[in-house]
Amino acid sequence: MKLLDIGADLESIVSHEFESLHSGGGRSSIQGGQTAADHALSKLDITGYANNRSEVLPLAARGASVLSPYIRHNLLPLQRVWDRVSKAPFSDREKFRDELLWQEYARHLYARIGTRLFNNLRFEQIWDGPGNGWPEGMACVDFAATELREDGWLVNQSRMWLASHWTVRNSLGWLHGQEEMYRHLIDGSRAANLLGWQWTVGSGTGKPYGFARWQVQKRAPELCGSCALKSKCPIQEFPEEISLNAAPFDGLLLSDPDLEATTGPLIVQENHEPTTVLLTIDSLGDADPALIANPDLPVIFVFNESALRKLQLSSKRIFFYLETLQDLATRRQLSVYIGDPYEFAYKNSVSVTYAPVPSFLKFKNLAEIHPYPWLKSPHPLSIRSFSAWRGKLK
Ligand SMILES: Cc1cc2nc3c(=O)[nH]c(=O)nc-3n(C[C@H](O)[C@H](O)[C@H](O)COP(=O)(O)OP(=O)(O)OC[C@H]3O[C@@H](n4cnc5c(N)ncnc54)[C@H](O)[C@@H]3O)c2cc1C
Numbered sequence: 001m002k003l004l005d006i007g008a009d010l011e012s013i014v015s016h017e018f019e020s021l022h023s024g025g026g027r028s029s030i031q032g033g034q035t036a037a038d039h040a041l042s043k044l045d046i047t048g049y050a051n052n053r054s055e056v057l058p059l060a061a062r063g064a065s066v067l068s069p070y071i072r073h074n075l076l077p078l079q080r081v082w083d084r085v086s087k088a089p090f091s092d093r094e095k096f097r098d099e100l101l102w103q104e105y106a107r108h109l110y111a112r113i114g115t116r117l118f119n120n121l122r123f124e125q126i127w128d129g130p131g132n133g134w135p136e137g138m139a140c141v142d143f144a145a146t147e148l149r150e151d152g153w154l155v156n157q158s159r160m161w162l163a164s165h166w167t168v169r170n171s172l173g174w175l176h177g178q179e180e181m182y183r184h185l186i187d188g189s190r191a192a193n194l195l196g197w198q199w200t201v202g203s204g205t206g207k208p209y210g211f212a213r214w215q216v217q218k219r220a221p222e223l224c225g226s227c228a229l230k231s232k233c234p235i236q237e238f239p240e241e242i243s244l245n246a247a248p249f250d251g252l253l254l255s256d257p258d259l260e261a262t263t264g265p266l267i268v269q270e271n272h273e274p275t276t277v278l279l280t281i282d283s284l285g286d287a288d289p290a291l292i293a294n295p296d297l298p299v300i301f302v303f304n305e306s307a308l309r310k311l312q313l314s315s316k317r318i319f320f321y322l323e324t325l326q327d328l329a330t331r332r333q334l335s336v337y338i339g340d341p342y343e344f345a346y347k348n349s350v351s352v353t354y355a356p357v358p359s360f361l362k363f364k365n366l367a368e369i370h371p372y373p374w375l376k377s378p379h380p381l382s383i384r385s386f387s388a389w390r391g392k393l394k
Pocket of ligand 1: 053063064065066067068069071072096099100101102103104106154155156157159160163181182185187188189190192193194195196197200
C-alpha cells in the first residue's frame with residue numbers, strides 16, 4: 001500500500017503516483033467534492049426541465065442538471081435531490097423525479113442480476129466485435145465523442161446517439177462501446193452505463209433506438225449546418241426498424257430469490273469494534289452512513305491498483321476522485337492509499353457502507369456494515385422493464 005499526500009498538487013499526484021494506472025485525457029470542467037456537489041444542488045433550478053433535458057446545442061439551451069457525477073458517487077444521495085425539487089413546477093418535477101427513478105432502477109437491476117448485465121439482457125444484439133464505432137467525419141458524432149473524451153460528461157441525448165451509432169449503425173459490439181464510454185464518464189457507473197447501452201441498442205427492450213439526422217436537427221441544429229457531410233448525410237434516414245430475437249430467458253428478471261442479498265443490511269451489522277471508516281467509490285459523500293456513525297474515527301480510501309491498471313480509466317475520473325478526497329480532508333482525518341482495498345478491509349477493523357455492486361462481496365471480515373441509502377427499497381418482483389419495476393415499488 002502506498003500512501004498519497006492528498007494535500008499535494010493534484011496534477012503532480014496523477015503524473016507521479018498514477019502513472020500506468022490511467023489512459024490520460026486531462027481533467028473535466030466538473031469539479032469533484034462535497035463542496036462542489038452542495039453548490040451545484042443549491043443552484044439547481046429545474047424550471048423547463050421537461051422540455052429541455054434533451055437539448056444538446058446551443059449550450060445555453062441545455063436543461064439537464066449535470067448532477068450525475070455527484071449522484072453516482074452518493075455525494076448527493078437520491079433522496080436529497082428528490083426533496084430538493086419539491087417546489088418545482090409540476091411537469092418538470094415529475095419528469096426529473098422519473099429520471100432519478102431510472103437511476104434507482106439501474107441500481108436495483110445491477111444489485112439483483114450483477115455481472116449478467118454485461119450480456120444481452122432480454123434480446124440478441126451485436127455484443128462482441130471490436131472496432132471504433134465512432135469514426136470521424138460526421139459533425140454530430142465528432143462533437144459528442146469529443147465532449148465525452150475532453151469533458152467526461154454528456155447529456156442523455158448525446159449518449160443515445162453515440163450508443164446507437166456504435167451498434168445500430170456501425171454493427172459493432174455494444175460491450176466495447178460501453179467500455180469506451182465508461183472509461184471517460186466521470187459519472188460512469190456499471191449499473192447506469194450498462195442499462196443505458198442495453199436500452200439504447202435494444203438488447204434490453206427489443207427495439208433499437210434509431211439515430212438519424214432528425215434528432216440532430218432537433219437537438220443541435222448548428223451541427224448539421226457546419227457538417228462536411230451535410231449534403232450526403234450518412235444518417236439522413238432512420239435506420240430500418242428491426243425486431244430483435246429473444247435472448248435466453250433469465251428468471252432473475254421476474255423474481256428475486258434472495259432479496260436480502262440484493263438489498264444488503266437493513267440495520268447496522270456490528271461484527272467487531274471498528275477503528276477506521278473505509279470509503280468506497282460508491283459512497284464518497286459526507287452523508288455516507290459509516291462516516292456519520294463514526295464521527296471521531298479516521299477515514300481511509302484505497303484506490304484499487306489492480307482494477308485501475310486493468311480498466312485504464314481516463315485521468316478525468318482520477319482527478320474527480322482526488323478532488324473529492326482533497327475536499328473531504330478539510331473536514332476529516334483522511335488517509336488515501338493506492339493498493340488493495342479488500343486486503344486493507346480484511347486486515348483492519350473497518351466500518352463501511354454497503355454498496356449494491358457485485359464487487360462488494362470481495363470484502364471479508366468487515367467490522368461494521370451500514371445499510372445502503374436506497375431511494376426505494378428493492379422488491380422481489382419483476383424488474384424486466386422500468387414500468388414493471390416501478391409498478392411494484394412501495
Ligand atoms: C448509453 C448511455 C449511457 C449512460 N451511462 C450513464 C452512467 O454511466 N452513469 C449515469 O449516472 N448515467 C448514465 N446514463 C444515464 C443518463 O444519460 C445520465 O444520468 C444523465 O445524462 C446525466 O446528466 P444529468 O445529471 O444532467 O441528468 P438529469 O437529466 O438532470 O437527471 C437527473 C439525474 O437523474 C438520473 N438520470 C437521468 N437520466 C437517467 C437515465 N436515463 N438512466 C439512469 N439515471 C438517469 C441521473 O442520476 C441524473 O443525474 C447513460 C445513458 C445512456 C443512454
